[in-house]
Amino acid sequence: MNQQSAIGSDDRLTQIDHTLDVLIVGAGISGICAARYLKVDRPGDSFAVLDDQESFGGTWQTHRYPGIRSDSDLHTFGYGFKPWVGPPIATAEEIRAYMGETIAENDLGDAIHYGWRVGWAEWSSRDSLWTVEAVRAATGQRVQLRARFLWMCQGYYRHSRGYTPDWPGLDDFGGDVIHPQHWPEDYDYSGRRMVVIGSGATAATLVPNVAEEVAHVTMLQRSPTWFASERNEITIASQLRNLQVDEAWIHEIVRRQILVNSRDFATLCFEKPEQVKADLLENARKALGDDYDLATHFTPTYDPWRQRLARIPNGDLFKAIASGKASVVTDHIERFETGGIRLRSGTLLEADVVVTATGFDLCAFGDIDFAVDGRPVDFHDTVGYRGMMFTGVPNLVWVMGYFRSSWTLRAEIIAQFVTRLLGHMRDRQAASVVPQVPDPEMELFDWAEEDDFNPGYLMRGQHLLPKRGAETEWKLSQDYWVEKDEFAAIDLESEVFRYG
Incomplete structure (x- = not known):
C-alpha cells in the first residue's frame, strides 16, 4: 500500500477489533522508527500507529515556514538502517521524502492511521491491557483500542500551539503576528518590514530565507545564541561518492565520523569553553567584519552547549546580515504599538509583520489523560528510568x-531496547513490566538540570515532567x-524491572 493512500480520510482504525500487541x-x-523496528525484529507482533495530523512527519509536517x-x-x-544520500542539513521536504521511503520500503503504510488523536489511556492490572480512546479530528468519531504495550512517540511539544509570551499591547499592533508553527499558506511578505523575535534555530533559518523578498528583516533577541557556521557538505561523503563507493558504506563511515566529531566537540565545550567561544566568534568576525558588535549580538552569557548550538549552513545568516538586508537588535520588548515594537531602550522598531520564533509549548505525553486502575497519573509524581519508563x-x-x-x-537505541524487552516478556510469559526504584532513599530532583541543558521550554515545563534520581540510570x-553500550547491556532481570 502506498503510504499516501491513507492520508486524509482514514476509517480503517474502526475495523480493528482485536487486541494489539503494541500501539x-x-x-x-x-x-x-518504532514501527520499522517492530516490523523487522518482532514480525509476529500486531501493532498500529496513530497520528492526529493528516500525514506522517511530525515536526516536518507541522512546520511550513520559509526555509x-x-x-x-x-x-x-536519519536512521542507521537507511542511508542518507543528500546534504547534511536538509529541508523539511527532503526529510519527509526520506521518511516516506522508509514507510514504503518496510511496508508500514497499512499500520499507520492519520487524523486520529488519542484522548485518554487507562491501564488495567486485572487485564494487563491498555484501553485507549482515539478521536477522529475531522468528525469527532470515537474508537476504543486495546493494546498490551504503549509506545509514546509524539515528541515533547504541542504541535497545535507554539509558545508566545503575553507582551503588553500585542492587540494594538497594526500588522500581522505569526508563530512559525502556524505559517499561513501562500503568505505574501514581499516588500514588508519584518521582525523575527527570537535567536534560535528557527529565527536563524527564517531570516536569511526571507531577506531577499522583504523590505528588511530584523532579528530581535533578548539575548544572543551560539551559532556554528559551516559548509553544508560532508567532504568525505563527496570523495567516497566520486569513488563510487556503495551508499550504505558511505552512510556508515560518515555517520561514525560525525559521531566522533560531535563527541569531541561536546567534550571541548565543557573542558575548554573559552577556546570554543573564541573559535565561534572568529567565524562570525570573518563573515561580519571587524567593526561588527559581536559582543552585544553574538556573545551569549552561557557556555556553548548549555543550550542547543544553532547551525548556519554555508553561513547564510551571517551573509544576510553582511549584505544589509537583515540586521540584529539585542534589546528587551517594552510593549507593542500600532507601528511596531517599543524597546526598553526607547527605540521603536517599525514592523509590518512580526514573527514570534519564541519557542515551543512543552507538551509531555501528548496531552493524553492517563490512568492506572482508575487513578489518574501525574507524571511529575513518577520517577523516570533512563528517561523512557516511569514508576507506577x-x-x-x-x-x-x-x-x-x-x-x-536515542529513538533508535530505545527502539532496540523495546523490541528486546518485548521478546524477554514473551519468553518469561510476563504480561506486564514496570520500573521500580531499588533504593527508596534515593534523592529526587526535577527533570532538567539548570546547570546542564536548560532551554526555556524545559525549564517552564518542569511541573509536567517526571522526576529524575541521583543515580545514573x-x-x-x-x-x-x-x-549505546549501556542500553545494549541492560539486564532485563535486574531488580529495576518488576514483571507481572
Missing part, C-alpha cells in the same frame, strides 16, 4: 531523544557514546 502514538521520526530545515545532520538524524506506569515507553546530538540516535542522559 504507537505519533508518526514522526520516532514513530516511524524550514533540519538543525542536525541527516547522517545521524506499566507497559509504557516514552521516546525523548537527544538535544546535544541528533534526536533519532534514573536520569536522562545526553551522552550517546555511553548510552
Whole structure:
C-alpha cells in the first residue's frame, strides 16, 4: 500500500477489533522508527500507529515556514538502517521524502492511521491491557483500542500551539503576528518590514530565507545564541561518492565520523569553553567584519552547549546580515504599538509583520489523560528510568531523544531496547513490566538540570515532567557514546524491572 493512500480520510482504525500487541502514538521520526523496528525484529507482533495530523512527519509536517530545515545532520538524524544520500542539513521536504521511503520500503503504510488523536489511556492490572480512546479530528468519531504495550512517540511539544509570551499591547499592533508553527499558506511578505523575535534555530533559518523578498528583516533577541557556521557538505561523503563507493558504506563511515566529531566537540565545550567561544566568534568576525558588535549580538552569557548550538549552513545568516538586508537588535520588548515594537531602550522598531520564533509549548505525553486502575497519573509524581519508563506506569515507553546530538540516535537505541524487552516478556510469559526504584532513599530532583541543558521550554515545563534520581540510570542522559553500550547491556532481570 502506498503510504499516501491513507492520508486524509482514514476509517480503517474502526475495523480493528482485536487486541494489539503494541500501539504507537505519533508518526514522526520516532514513530516511524518504532514501527520499522517492530516490523523487522518482532514480525509476529500486531501493532498500529496513530497520528492526529493528516500525514506522517511530525515536526516536518507541522512546520511550513520559509526555509524550514533540519538543525542536525541527516547522517545521524536519519536512521542507521537507511542511508542518507543528500546534504547534511536538509529541508523539511527532503526529510519527509526520506521518511516516506522508509514507510514504503518496510511496508508500514497499512499500520499507520492519520487524523486520529488519542484522548485518554487507562491501564488495567486485572487485564494487563491498555484501553485507549482515539478521536477522529475531522468528525469527532470515537474508537476504543486495546493494546498490551504503549509506545509514546509524539515528541515533547504541542504541535497545535507554539509558545508566545503575553507582551503588553500585542492587540494594538497594526500588522500581522505569526508563530512559525502556524505559517499561513501562500503568505505574501514581499516588500514588508519584518521582525523575527527570537535567536534560535528557527529565527536563524527564517531570516536569511526571507531577506531577499522583504523590505528588511530584523532579528530581535533578548539575548544572543551560539551559532556554528559551516559548509553544508560532508567532504568525505563527496570523495567516497566520486569513488563510487556503495551508499550504505558511505552512510556508515560518515555517520561514525560525525559521531566522533560531535563527541569531541561536546567534550571541548565543557573542558575548554573559552577556546570554543573564541573559535565561534572568529567565524562570525570573518563573515561580519571587524567593526561588527559581536559582543552585544553574538556573545551569549552561557557556555556553548548549555543550550542547543544553532547551525548556519554555508553561513547564510551571517551573509544576510553582511549584505544589509537583515540586521540584529539585542534589546528587551517594552510593549507593542500600532507601528511596531517599543524597546526598553526607547527605540521603536517599525514592523509590518512580526514573527514570534519564541519557542515551543512543552507538551509531555501528548496531552493524553492517563490512568492506572482508575487513578489518574501525574507524571511529575513518577520517577523516570533512563528517561523512557516511569514508576507506577506499566507497559509504557516514552521516546525523548537527544538535544546535544541528533534526536533519532536515542529513538533508535530505545527502539532496540523495546523490541528486546518485548521478546524477554514473551519468553518469561510476563504480561506486564514496570520500573521500580531499588533504593527508596534515593534523592529526587526535577527533570532538567539548570546547570546542564536548560532551554526555556524545559525549564517552564518542569511541573509536567517526571522526576529524575541521583543515580545514573534514573536520569536522562545526553551522552550517546555511553548510552549505546549501556542500553545494549541492560539486564532485563535486574531488580529495576518488576514483571507481572
